[in-house]
Amino acid sequence: MAKYDSILGTVGNTPIVRINKLAPNGVMLYVKVESFNPMGSVKDRLALGVIEDAEHSGQLSPGQTVIEATSGNTGIGLAMVCAQKGYPLVVTMAENFSVERRKILRFLGAKVVLTPASEKGTGMLLKAQELAKIHGWFLCRQFENEANANVHSETTAQEILRDFEGEPLDYWVTGFGTGGTLKGVARVLKKERPETKIVVCEPDNSAIMGSGIPQARNDDGTIAESHPSFRAHLMQGWTPDFIPKLAEDAQGSDLLDIFMPIKGNDALRCSLNLARKEGIFVGISAGATLAGAIEICKTAPKGSTVLAMLPDTGERYMTTPLFYDISEDMTADEIEISKSTPSFRFDATPPAPKEVEPKPVTPEAEAFLNEVINDPEQPVVMFAFEWCEFCWSVRKMFAECGIPFRSIDLDSVDYQENDWGGQIRAALNARFDVKTIPQIFVGGEYIGGATETFDAFNEGELQTLLGQNGVAYNQAVNVDPYSLLPSWLHPR
Numbered sequence: 001m002a003k004y005d006s007i008l009g010t011v012g013n014t015p016i017v018r019i020n021k022l023a024p025n026g027v028m029l030y031v032k033v034e035s036f037n038p039m040g041s042v043k044d045r046l047a048l049g050v051i052e053d054a055e056h057s058g059q060l061s062p063g064q065t066v067i068e069a070t071s072g073n074t075g076i077g078l079a080m081v082c083a084q085k086g087y088p089l090v091v092t093m094a095e096n097f098s099v100e101r102r103k104i105l106r107f108l109g110a111k112v113v114l115t116p117a118s119e120k121g122t123g124m125l126l127k128a129q130e131l132a133k134i135h136g137w138f139l140c141r142q143f144e145n146e147a148n149a150n151v152h153s154e155t156t157a158q159e160i161l162r163d164f165e166g167e168p169l170d171y172w173v174t175g176f177g178t179g180g181t182l183k184g185v186a187r188v189l190k191k192e193r194p195e196t197k198i199v200v201c202e203p204d205n206s207a208i209m210g211s212g213i214p215q216a217r218n219d220d221g222t223i224a225e226s227h228p229s230f231r232a233h234l235m236q237g238w239t240p241d242f243i244p245k246l247a248e249d250a251q252g253s254d255l256l257d258i259f260m261p262i263k264g265n266d267a268l269r270c271s272l273n274l275a276r277k278e279g280i281f282v283g284i285s286a287g288a289t290l291a292g293a294i295e296i297c298k299t300a301p302k303g304s305t306v307l308a309m310l311p312d313t314g315e316r317y318m319t320t321p322l323f324y325d326i327s328e329d330m331t332a333d334e335i336e337i338s339k340s341t342p343s344f345r346f347d348a349t350p351p352a353p354k355e356v357e358p359k360p361v362t363p364e365a366e367a368f369l370n371e372v373i374n375d376p377e378q379p380v381v382m383f384a385f386e387w388c389e390f391c392w393s394v395r396k397m398f399a400e401c402g403i404p405f406r407s408i409d410l411d412s413v414d415y416q417e418n419d420w421g422g423q424i425r426a427a428l429n430a431r432f433d434v435k436t437i438p439q440i441f442v443g444g445e446y447i448g449g450a451t452e453t454f455d456a457f458n459e460g461e462l463q464t465l466l467g468q469n470g471v472a473y474n475q476a477v478n479v480d481p482y483s484l485l486p487s488w489l490h491p492r
Contacts, residue, residue, distance in 0.1 A: 006084050011037055011044045012155045016163050016307065021277045022270075022294065026302040029293060031310045032160070035282060039080045040073075041312035042156075046180050047077030049151025050140050051085065060138045065090060068140040069121070069128040071237045072101030073312050074178070078140065079108035087138075090131065092124040097236055098319045121240030122226055129222075142178045144221070144245035152184025160185065160307065161192055170300065173199040173260070173293040173308040175238045175285055176209070179247030181309065186255040197257040201292035203233035203264065208243055209251060210259035215243035234264035234321060237311065238285045260292040267291055268322055271314065283317045286310035328487075359426035369427045372408060379443040379469040380405035383428055386412055389486040390450040391438045396484040397457065402474040403466065410437070443469035454481035 004010055014036040023029035034042035054060035065088040068078055075091035082089040089110040093102065096117035105112050113131070115124040125143070132139035142148055160172070172189055176182045186198045202210055208227040216224040226241040233239065243251075250256055271287025274280040286309075293308035300306065317323060330338065338345050373381055380398070384391035386409045398405050408415070408424065415421030428439060432446055440447040442465040447453050456462040458481070466473060 007038050008048055008081065008084055011048050013159060016160075017278075017280065019278060019290075022273055022290070024294070024297045027297040027300055028303075028305040029297055030305070030307045031280070031286075031290065031293075032156075032307060033280060033282075033310050035310065035313035037077075039076045040315065041077065042181060042309065043073040043177075043312075044077040044080065045151050045155055046074055046142060046148045046178065047081045049154075050142065050145055050147045051078070051081045051087070053145075053147035053150070054138060054140075060087070063087065065135065065137040066140065067091070067128050067132050067135075067137040068142060069093070069124040070142070071097050071121070071177070071240075072105075072316060073237055074140075074142050075105050075110060075112075076101065076108065079105050079110040083109050090137065092128040092131070094119070094121065094124050098317060100318050101316055104316075120226060120230070120232075122223055122242060125223065125240075142180065143240075143242075145180075146246075148178055148180030149184035149187075149246050149249075152181050153188050154184075156181060157185040157188035161188070164193075164305075164307070168303075168305045169193055169196050169307060170304040171197050171199055171293070171296050171306040173201065173289055173296060173306060175201045175235065175289050175292075175309070175311070176244070176247045177237050177240070177285075177311075179244040179250060181311075183246045183250040183255070186250050187253070190255050198255055199258040199260055199292060199296055200256050201260045201262050201289055202239055203231075203235050203288070204261035205264075206231040206233045206239055207259065207261050208239060209247060209256075210261065215248060221245065235262075235267055235285045235288050236283070236317070236320065238288065258296070260295060262288045262291050264288075270294070271322060274310075275314065280310070281314045282310045283312045283314050284320065284322050286312060287322075358429065359422055361427050361430045362423050365420075365423040365427035368424060369431065372406070373441040373446075374444045375406075376443075376469075378404070378406045379471055380466070381408065381441045382406070382438050383408045383410060383424070383440075384438045385410060388437060393481070393484045393486065394438055394440065394450050394453055397454070397479065397481040400479045400484075401477045403471065404473075442466060442471075450485075457481055 014032055014034050016030050016032050019029040019031055037044035051060065063086065066078060066082055067090045068074060069092045071093065075093065079089055090113060091105060091110055092113045092115055094117050095114045102112045113127065115127050128139060131137060172185065174182055182200065189196045189198065200209060206229065208229045211229040213229055215227055218224050223242045227243060230241040267284050267288035270290040271282055271284055274282055274287065274290060289308050289310060293306050297306055314322065342348065380403060382394060382405055384407050410421035410425050429435060436449050438450055440453045445465060447456055453462065
């Protein structure tokens with residue numbers, strides 16, 4: 001293990017792992033697990049390489065906004081790099097890519113501009129180009145930027161050469177997204193390991209590179225239109241609706257030996273099998289690449305060694321078909337396991353709660369309660385717990401509407417000394433005869449808990465109180481606060 005000056009030092013040097021249960025007999029099948037990168041995908045390499053190349057060349061100025069079109073992983077890698085280096089980031093993304101990618105990007109501080117799914121990858125690319133031109137932002141150009149291929153020649157390819165030094169490597173299997181991994185690794189292997197065959201996997205219904213039809217380009221090299229062989233497919237991050245310049249370069253330089261069409265269902269099946277039989281948690285594109293590698297293994301000479309790239313983690317695919325059959329609730333088998341012992345079951349009566357003597361109400365707590373709920377400077381007050389999901393549901397509603405409020409978090413460190421939080425709660429309970437948290441007040445008027453507050457909002461009573469107490473908020477917001485409750489409360 002080593003110490004690093006920043007998270008960026010942990011990019012690369014991902015492990016190569018042998019596949020034991022899924023590989024045909026007589027062939028050594030390995031995978032390079034790129035989810036070990038800090039943001040969980042091979043695109044972390046691209047992000048770091050492109051940004052640092054732009055810094056060194058002077059294309060990117062301190063504090064300048066970075067923009068890129070992305071299906072998710074490149075954007076997430078860029079968000080990490082930009083957060084660490086201090087660049088604002090905007091990404092454009094087609095609306096049909098998984099929701100969790102948007103949330104991760106925004107969590108890392110990026111802004112996400114969605115484009116219509118009907119416009120495919122070309123739409124998000126053209127939107128990024130348009131925004132970059134109008135605002136003077138730095139456009140990464142991942143599909144054509146040589147820095148993308150170069151970082152793979154300098155890192156990914158060198159790691160493969162190192163890990164297979166003195167050993168056979170008969171096939172290297174990969175998909176293509178930007179073409180950076182493909183071009184960058186293939187050219188090094190062709191030079192240093194010419195015996196290694198380069199296998200490129202594509203969706204079987206959208207085999208644009210294997211079609212032999214060239215990509216239409218404008219005079220300046222930009223994409224003129226979608227490739228005629230493109231069809232929508234399951235492999236997010238794989239095969240946009242055009243042949244990227246970097247992938248086209250690899251094909252034009254005779255670096256590629258085999259094109260392997262992959263069925264969408266085979267990609268899903270192999271991803272699931274990797275998780276359940278090898279303990280390797282990856283996404284659809286990784287499952288697709290493994291499917292291609294297994295097909296190669298079936299016809300490869302005995303004793304062959306095959307290496308497949310696994311681009312990312314399965315956590316990017318929770319809202320995609322990869323997880324359609326994965327239940328949120330207990331399955332029938334799990335219910336039977338639950339029923340095999342008598343306690344802690346949804347169909348069993350819980351034990352009666354123990355009677356607890358109420359805490360005495362102190363004058364200090366009474367005075368604090370009076371001061372807080374009648375403070376004209378902060379009319380909206382919530383007595384809460386930091387961990388409570390009902391409290392967070394109310395916080396979400398207030399945030400949606402832009403309602404300023406004060407939260408008295410009774411379980412926080414600030415209220416722990418001498419059980420100060422407990423004293424305040426005792427005063428609250430004694431005065432209003434309540435046993436639950438949260439409890440909300442507006443201008444000294446008691447509203448109630450989470451559901452009472454939601455009802456007051458839906459019926460307009462909360463808005464009236466806010467107006468009477470001079471609380472400014474966004475009155476145009478139309479939200480059902482009950483939709484903000486935790487998912488486990490929804491009916492089974």
